[in-house]
Amino acid sequence: MTEYVQPFEAGDKSQLDLLGGKGANLAEMTRMGLPVPPGFTITTEACRAFLERGDVPPELPVQVRSAMLRLENRLGKRLGDRHDPLLVSVRSGAKFSMPGMMETVLNVGLNDDSVLGLAEASDNERFAYDSYRRLLQMFGRTVLDIDGARFSDALDERKTARGVTQDVDLDADDMRALVDTYKQIIAAESGAAFPQQPSEQLTACIEAVFASWNTPRARVYRRRERIPDSLGTAVNVCTMVFGNLGADSGTGVAFTRDPASGAAGAYGDYLPDAQGEDVVAGIRNTLSLEEMHELDPASYDDLQRVIRLLEAHYRDLCDIEFTVERGTLWMLQTRVGKRTAPAAFRIATQLVDENVITMDEALSRVSGDQLAQLMFSQFDPAAERTLLTTAMGASPGAAVGTIVLDPQRAVEKAKDGPVVLVRKETNPDDLEGMIAAAGILTSRGGKTSHAAVVARGMGRTCVVGAEGVEVDEANARIVCGDVTLAEGDTISIDGTTGEVFAGSVPVVPSPVMRYLTDGVAAAEPEAGSDAALVPAVDRLLRHADRVRRLRVRANADTADDASRARTLGAQGIGLCRTEHMFLGERRPLIERVILADKPEELKAALDTLLPLQRSDFGRLLESMDGDPVTIRLIDPPLHEFLPDRTALSVKVAVARERGDVDPEDVRLLEAIERLHESNPMLGLRGVRLGIVVPGLFGMQVRAVAEAAAARIKAGGTPRAEIMIPLVGSVMELHLIRQQVGHVVAEVAATEGVELDIPIGTMIELPRAALTSFRIADEADFFSFGTNDLTQTTWGFSRDDVEAAFFAAYLEQGVFTVSPFESIDGDGVGRLVRIAAEEGRSTKPDLKLGVCGEHGGDPLSVHFFHEVGLDYVSCSPFRVPVARLEAGRAAV
Ligand code: PEP
Ligand code: MG
Missing domain, CATH: 3.30.470.20 (ATP-grasp fold, B domain)
Structure with a gap:
């Protein structure tokens, strides 16, 4: 028989999976001898059984009853007794904290009799009835699903009738009257009286907590935080202690x-x-x-x-x-505890300095996502601004957006531009609005309020407790002193300082970004608060660099991007997409290549491109001098460089009507028709172009080789690498490799320099991964193109599926994160693993990297470390994130 119930004294903090966070830590504190009110935890296993069966597992009621008995015997009190009753709280507690997302019911065990016992034992009638009305309220909302406003409105009415504003100003008679009102609300709304039997209350509360795992807001939260739906929550039943017994409580x-x-x-x-x-x-x-x-x-x-x-x-x-x-x-x-990104870096290094943890541990306490947040911009200190008020900065960042007072409207309005959600206080139902907003401002609450906790978790800028701001929902406006702003007006909030400004304040790079680009000294802030942050980031990033095995390169196509990436710590370029060099004013030149009918025409067109490409590559090699630069030969289908088919068809048709058709347009249209493909991503692209369009790859390789030769002559150390896209068969690579080798040798001979240009391939088709042991014969390196590999493994069109159905897939748990964002370890990742192992079985020193978007994704970086790749390559801005995560993967 499965044991679903465990008393606090039997567990410890290692049992997170089984007891949830709250239960495991209550057990740990009990173990440490700290004053924890006695109680027990119903395990997550029971919740999973409940969710599966739609009912509590049959053993559970008996187990709960005997745990209650033990508790009663230990305390010498009985649940809901008419004299000095034992009361309990019933609280949710999942493995990962989900603040405010699930349910809690306090004061379970109170009824019309035991409330008298509580009044007598505490010698405080008001307290007893206050506790009872709270139970009715929480039970009504949580277990019976009655709108919470029914209860809070009744409370407000009572306060108004008595001419008071605070709950504490209501007396025992008020509370007794509220108990009656609440019981009436419950009977009217649920069709049954509030259950007077304490054990019945307890059972209903336990089930309600289990069921709260699947409320829409809990699901939304889990999706965002990537918490699996399958975990379930534990339920903690804990002896009540009372903070509402008067001024000494x-x-x-x-x-x-x-x-x-x-x-x-x-x-x-x-x-x-x-x-x-x-x-x-x-x-x-x-x-x-x-x-x-x-x-x-x-x-x-x-x-x-x-x-x-x-x-x-x-x-x-x-x-x-x-x-x-x-x-x-x-x-x-x-x-x-959860913490902001700056706090994470500061605390990690403080604990090292206090000899509490090692640098390796400190590294594991910060994350790439947090570092990315610190790279966010801030308000320009020099800019003019109109300060409305200063409240508490609860989650850092600079958010500028239009004011929206309602979470649903925030979701709508955010589609047109950034919004700042302004509320008196937030509650868990506001979650979607908070996700949609660029920033959150509340007029009440402290740094531990719901808004603050949730915003910090999401990395959303948040200011709380702005008492000076009156949120006037009825008139869709906020009033701050003599300034009134309507919904739709712009506001700027600083989640670090807590400042709130009317209008839009310009934003500048953060100190961490200044440090990353210009070094520690440049980032020294003028005043106070960031002083310890930059050195903390510096120490942890340096440590990551020391311990990591993965090298970090950048995906960059221009010398400017390359220099930026190098400043941010890139150790080379892992992917230069050469097709990006054929855009803008160069488009007509590649058009000429595509339209060429005769070999001479094609040659002439390629000859025009050659010097341009040579100088592109020359500048790229110069900006990354000494570090590898992987140049990928042209990849996309050629029609991508031609005008839109429909637009040109219309143009030609209209011109024909008028009788002044341009023959160039006709030629272009014919080419478009000829090259049109139903499935372009699976059509004539990548290595296939190299095989069927004579001279195209050859021109690019010549440009690379000549650029490298020129750099050598200029005293540089170019480390060009040539990469062939979309290879699926070793024979494709063999054919291209021969061409490439030939051109490089020719350039070396002509220029009189020695050229060492490794030739490698992308692995971005399942067949390439599965035949990697053969492909490795012809490759000096593999670079995993995980964008295409994800597309071709799942059969998902990269450009179409996210908008078409990913929301439904995420909603229904097909995956918790898009496989284009984080590597799908079981499927796509398995192919990476196979290709890495089998490629190296053929060629032990085969260099392995990844250049798909996943190269900058924290979770994926850990995966690539684990499968033994040599480097990841990502966009320049993600380079510091990848450095940090590569370090974390190694400790
Ligand atoms: C890839 O497919 O992962 C890749 C890096 O190439 P591209 O995104 O250019 O197709
Ligand atoms: Mg690709």
Whole structure:
């Protein structure tokens, strides 16, 4: 029989898969002897069984009942007893944190009798009825699916009737009246009375938490965070402790370091006389820990002690949820906390300096995605601006966009340009609007509010707690002092400083970008906050460079791109797409090649292109002098260089009507018709062009060889490599290799220099991967073209499928991320692995790289490291990201 229930004292933090994050860490804290209210965890396995069967597994009710009995015996109390009742919370907790996405019900066990027992035991009637009405509210929303506004409206009505603004100003009679109202709402909306039986409440809550795994917002969140749908959530049943027992009680969240800036020292929000969700929901503005210190020094000291213990134990920034019940501190949750990108880099190096972790560990604590965020631009310090207010920067970045006050409208409006979502506070239902927005601004809440936590997780710029901004939803406007901005007006928000500006403020490169392009000194910021960031990034990137095995090259077609890439740390060019050299004003020249009927015409057309290509390659080799430059011969189908077929057909038809048709147009149209293909990506392109269009590849190779010869004569060290695209058979490569070798030898002889130009192939067709042991005979290197390899392995047209049906595929879990973005390890990756192994079995020193988009994708970089490639090549901007990730893959 499967055991689905585990008491806190039986587990530890290694059991994340089974107990979820919350359960595993509650177990760990229990083990550490920290004050955790007793309880037990129902495993993720039970949730998976529930989701599969559509019902709880048959063993579960008995197991929960016996766990409850043990808890009752231990505490000498009974769930929902009419005297001093035991009450429990029922809280979700998946392996990966999904803040606010799933459900929690507190005060389970209260009913019309036990509320009297609670009042008596606490000697506080107001508290008892407040707790009961909270249970009704959460149960109604979560278990019975009743619109939460029904309850909050009733609460607001009561406050208005009593002429007060805060919940704490309502007295016991108010709470008793609210309990009645809430029970009526439940009966009216659900058609049944609120269940008075505590065990029935508990069972319903457990099922509701399981079911909340699949709410639309939870699914959206998982898709975004790439969390598999199959994991399920655990459920934690925990003895209630109360933060709403008066002024000597309270509840809070804290971080062992500031999660926004990374500054050392605990950071947190505390709300006296409040329960659980009040803090995270951002309903009331909170006190800082310093203010808590003044209010309740003893609990504050206890909290500081626990914070120190936790950080030493987890060796990382932790976030915690705690409650103070009449002066006693209780820990309700901890985990290694989410943090902003700057905080991640700062904290990682701080912990090294504090001798807590090694540099290798520090490297594993930051990510390429975070580095990419730090490369984002910032507001120009020199630019004019109109400051509206300064609130709390909760997630860094500079966002400029039009104001939208509603999350659904944000999704719509974001299609026309960047929007800033402005809300009083956000809740989990706002998620899609938050994803669509360039930035998020809230008027309430602290750095631990829902908006802040979610925005940080997504890397979205976010400012919270802007009390000076009145969000007037009814009139679709915001008011800040004497400034009123309507929905649709532009606003700029700075997620680092918390500043909010009216209008659009110009944006400039970030200090990290300045450092990456100009070195550490250039990036020294004028004032304060970024001082420790650039050195932290510098240290970690250098360490990554020291430990990584993968080399990092860039995909670049121009000397400018190549220089930029080199500045960003590229160790060569992994892909120069030569077709990009035939665009713009050169298009007519390649048109002449395509239209040529006679060999002399073709030769003349190619001869015109030769010097242009020679100088292109010369500049490229010069800008990457000493490092390899892989030049790929022309790849796309030739009709891509010709005018649009329909437009030209119309033009010619109209001209014919008028009787003044241009013979050149007719010739062009004939060529277009001749070259037209139904499946161009599978047509006459790549190596096939080299075989059927005489002289085309030869011209390009000659240009490369002559450029290299000229560079040698000029004292340079050119390291050109020639790469043949879309090879599927060794024979294709054999034929081209002969041509290439011949041209290179001829140029070397004519120029009187020694030319060593390796000749390799892209592996971008499944057949190439599967026959790599043969192809390796003719290749000096392989470069995996994972864009085409993904296209041809899946049979997905690169240019069409993403818009056509990827949303449905992602939604329905066919994949969690587009295979064009992150390598599909099982399918496409398997071909890479086969080709790498079998290619090297033929030629042990075969150089292996990748130049598809995946070369700059963090997850894929780890995969390429693992299969033993020598280098990845990616767009210049991704080079630092790939360097960091290649380092992380190696530690
Ligand atoms: C590839 O197919 O992965 C590749 C790099 O080539 P292109 O994107 O130019 O087809
Ligand atoms: Mg390709």
